Amino acid sequence: MFSKILIANRGEIAVRIIRTCKRMGIATVAVYSEADQNALHVKMADEAYCIGPARPDLSYLNIPNILSVAHATNCEAIHPGYGFLSENPSFAEIVDKCGFVFIGPDHRAIERMGQKSVARDLMIRSGVPVMPGSQGSVESVDEALVIARKIGFPVLVKATSGGGGKGMRLVEKEEDFIGLFKMAQGEAEASFGDKRVYVEKYMRNPRHVEVQIIADQHGKVVALGERECSIQRRHQKLIEESPSPAVTPDLRRRMAETAVKAAKAINYHNAGTIEFLLDSDGNFFFMEMNTRLQVEHPVTEMVCNFDLVELQLKVAAGEPLPIEGELVEPDGWAIECRVNAEDPAMNFIPCPGKIEKYLVPGGPWVRVDSAAYQGYLISSNYDSMVAKLIVWGRTREEAMDRMIAALREYDIKGIETTIPFHLYVLQHGEFRSGTFSTSFVDRNFAGFIKEQQELQTRAAKAEKAVTGR
Amino acid sequence: MEANQIKKLYQAMSENGFSTLELELGKKNRVRLTLEQTSATEMIPGDVLAQLAEVEDSETPANTQVEIRSDKVGTFTFSDRKLKAGDRIKKGETLGLVKGISFQDRIKCSLDGIIHKVEVEDGAVVDYGRLLFLVNID
Known part of the structure; x- marks a missing residue:
């Protein structure tokens, strides 16, 4: 196993990776931009180095500076997180050529899967269904x-x-x-x-269901169940869950077999996700493969009982996967809400700014993956995610109710967040029934706005009744 | 666009040091918000970030002190001589090297002067913007 790694990322995912490294006794080196001097990942890592100004192309995408830090601090491997350089085949190749281990797949796999039509052809030849x-x-x-x-x-x-x-x-x-x-x-x-x-x-009203895979360098590929990601707005996922309410044990087995086949077709190793479109008859079609750790990976961790970052580190270090079989069946139900600094009532306009008050929810089976804290300034230079709120329940019903309680407990002041929208979705009959598709947000946005206005009117009336004005 | 929306945008701009913001609302409307402010932080580009600062000193008449910072990331080494406070340096002289994985950056001073303080040790890992020397310019 590695003794020291560099994390070429920021925000919650850098914090997430550092946490696993600390538990495993691996020293961590963080990199940061001038805008992130007070960021949590900088405080948590064993060492931290500024690599450039706020602009991502000059800092988090600055390959020479990142590699120079890795070199000067004697790191053995580099974890790219998600976004930034995580799916840049040149970066993966340079990391390798410079003598570091890239904690992710081979650069050739990234390259091939990054070209959508190349990936599609490859899948056809491997017998994976495509649209x-x-x-x-x-x-x-x-x-x-x-x-x-x-x-x-x-x-x-x-x-x-x-x-x-x-x-x-x-x-x-x-x-x-x-x-x-x-x-x-x-x-x-x-x-x-x-x-x-x-x-x-083009498929009308499909569901977006993806399969998490993890592969070692000895030819073993395991599917860690699926994730339901149909609650999205303009291709940005808002709520994810595992398992999917649309997936039966038989469908899961077929999707997992297909995903494993797809990964083997490109000699894939490390963590990856195969995204499928699923129609109402249970037919699924390959959409694309994400050659990195996904934002929504925690829901898989919660139902499969594996730390995905730990598995990534192990397979990158050449260890065999410590998992039996080719499919891990889910235990219970997990849901994740992406809490973004956006005002859902104003069409999800980003609301960067200072977090004046920050109280996170807790209790059994509630997890918060975040780099935010009271007084933290959400910069407009980067994405607007504040936190990922994840809950687990024995059933979907239990998980949904636990999520509602956790969302209500989450107290964030100073910025607008997507929490009101999540609460609306979690209480919506269509979402609760489990029969929804990727058109859910578009079709129900007006209903959300109406509900918000009613809530405001009621609050104003209540205030009038109390103050008498 | 409502007044409170614009207010929110201005608030977000000022908190993040943005001076202008252009919004496209639909195909026809384009709104440009300008926020006049002086506090926006700006980095000076170039190999050596020499920020001129007037230093007030009660004993000597006002002299000019320059901060020499690294804008590269790597391992710092002194070049020909290990500099210390009081050493005289010449314009263009290489004070040290920052060695990265694919480059070597020479740290120079653009004017003649005297080293006021050495803020870096030989062999230290320096990062972007790291203060290396304080130099009193002649």
């Missing part, structure tokens, strides 16, 4: 139109190098195809410097 569509990228609009007609509208035109919805166009009708195809190409070129696109069948 019907083009084989690889399509150059000409005529060729693309033929494919679109064959698979039937609606279709999606997606950027080969894309992500986060950029360079993606939904085409409902054939007559809109040519215009939207060219727009997607233009946007792909502007955003990623690569105008290649591909065409895929």
Whole structure:
């Protein structure tokens, strides 16, 4: 096992990684930007070094400075966390060439999975189901139109190098195809410097269900169950849970087998996530593979009883996976709410600022992964996440009720947060029934606004009654 | 856009040291908020961050002191001689080296002067913005 590692990240995930390292007796080196001098990961690590100004490209993405710290402090390995350099194949390759261990997959696996159409082709060849569509990228609009007609509208035109919805166009009708195809190409070129696109069948109201895998360097791949991530807004996940209410034991076994097959097809090692779209008939299709630790990994940890960061460190150090079989069945139910510094009543506008008051919920089976504290300044330079609130229950019902209690207990003043929206979702009949899809947030946002206004009116009336004014 | 929304935006801007903010609300509306403030922190680019500071001293007439900082990350070593307070340095002289994994950065002073204080030890790991020397400029 390593004796000292560098964490090339910030915020809650850096804190999360440091915690496991401390328990395992591994020394930690944190890096930080000038905006993060008072950050929790800086205080918690054994050593911390400033690597540049607030701008991410000059600090958290500054490969020479990060590697210089690793070198000067005699680190053996580098954990990239999520975001920043975690899915940058060049970084993984340079880390390796400089003699450090990259705590993640081989750079070639990152590279191949980062190119969406390459990944899609690879999955087809490995027998993993993908949405019907083009084989690889399509150059000409005529060729693309033929494919679109064959698979039937609606279709999606997606950027080969894309992500986060950029360079993606939904085409409902054939007559809109040519215009939207060219727009997607233009946007792909502007955003990623690569105008290649591909065409895929569009599924209405799918569920987003992903399978967590972990693989060692001796060919063993294990699926740690699935996560339900359909509660999202503009491709940003808000609430995740494990298991998924839509997944039966048989479906879980089939999805896990497929995910393990996909990972083996690219000689994958370390933690990864295969994202699937699931239709209402239990058919699932490969969407993409995330070659890193996910934000929502705690829900898997809670139901599978494994520390994923510990497993990452072990397999990166060359140890075999200490798990029997190829699938870990979930025990109970876990839910995670992403508490962001955003005002949900104002269309989720980011609300960076100082946290004036901060009291976290507690009690049995309540976990808070956060780097926030009272007096902490949420910078607009980075993402707006304040905390991940995770709860466990024996059943989904129990987990949901525990989450509601925990959300009500969470006391954050000074900034607006997404807590009111989470409370709305957790009490919503559709969410509680378990039969929802990725369109949930869009369809129910108006209902949330209405409820907030009613709450305000009621509060104003109550105040009037008390003060008599 | 309502007044309290704008107020919130201004608050967020001032708390984060932003002086302007442009918002696109739909396709037609574009709002530009400008916040005049003097406290925004700014880093000076360049190899050596020499921030000129007027130092008030009761015994000697006002002299000019320069902070020499590292803008690279790596291991610091003195170059030809191990500098100490009182040493005279010449413009452009290499005071030390910061060695990273793929580069070596020479730490220089852009003016003649006298070392007031050495803030770094030979072999120390220095990070971005780390103070190395205080120099009294002639």
